[in-house]
Amino acid sequence: MTRTDKGLLIQELKEKFENSSYFYVTDASSLTVAKINQLRRTCFDKGVEIKTVKNTLAIKAMDDHAESKNFKAIFGAFKGQSTVLFSSDGKLPASIIKEFRGKDQKPVLKAAYIDSDVFFGDDQLDILMKLKTKNELVGDVIFMLQSPAQNVISALKSGGATIAGVLKTLEERG
Numbered sequence: 001m002t003r004t005d006k007g008l009l010i011q012e013l014k015e016k017f018e019n020s021s022y023f024y025v026t027d028a029s030s031l032t033v034a035k036i037n038q039l040r041r042t043c044f045d046k047g048v049e050i051k052t053v054k055n056t057l058a059i060k061a062m063d064d065h066a067e068s069k070n071f072k073a074i075f076g077a078f079k080g081q082s083t084v085l086f087s088s089d090g091k092l093p094a095s096i097i098k099e100f101r102g103k104d105q106k107p108v109l110k111a112a113y114i115d116s117d118v119f120f121g122d123d124q125l126d127i128l129m130k131l132k133t134k135n136e137l138v139g140d141v142i143f144m145l146q147s148p149a150q151n152v153i154s155a156l157k158s159g160g161a162t163i164a165g166v167l168k169t170l171e172e173r174g
Contacts, residue, residue: 077111
């Protein structure tokens with residue numbers, strides 16, 4: 001690889017890391033070519049970009065924002081063979097990895113970068129799968145805001161029925 005090629009690759013990776021709030025670093029080194037292709041197809045179908053990267057180039061690509069975006073915290077994950085999954089959803093790559101594995105142990109999660117927080121190790125996969133997406137959080141907030149209003153309306157409706165029932169009973173007696 002020429003110096004120019006490396007420079008272009010670093011620039012491409014730099015843009016990906018800077019524009020992605022969520023990425024996972026995995027080790028898929030022992031997967032067969034057929035399995036890797038299957039993983040790539042699954043990621044493509046679900047809108048997750050997958051890239052096998054050279055560790056030194058990935059670290060150079062993140063170096064400009066190592067402090068401001070907390071990229072420095074994930075540098076330790078870039079050892080051995082590294083495959084990066086870029087996503088617009090924080091838990092989707094975790095779901096893909098878990099679903100893809102089945103009985104296999106690969107790909108192994110080395111680390112996940114979630115909005116400047118870093119989760120290290122394959123044991124974090126279940127925690128990452130439970131993260132709520134932005135849309136789920138917005139839905140929860142809307143539900144919580146609607147709940148008190150619905151209670152007031154329900155109380156007013158039932159109160160009206162109670163008063164009407166009392167008046168009807170008094171009318172029948174009189």
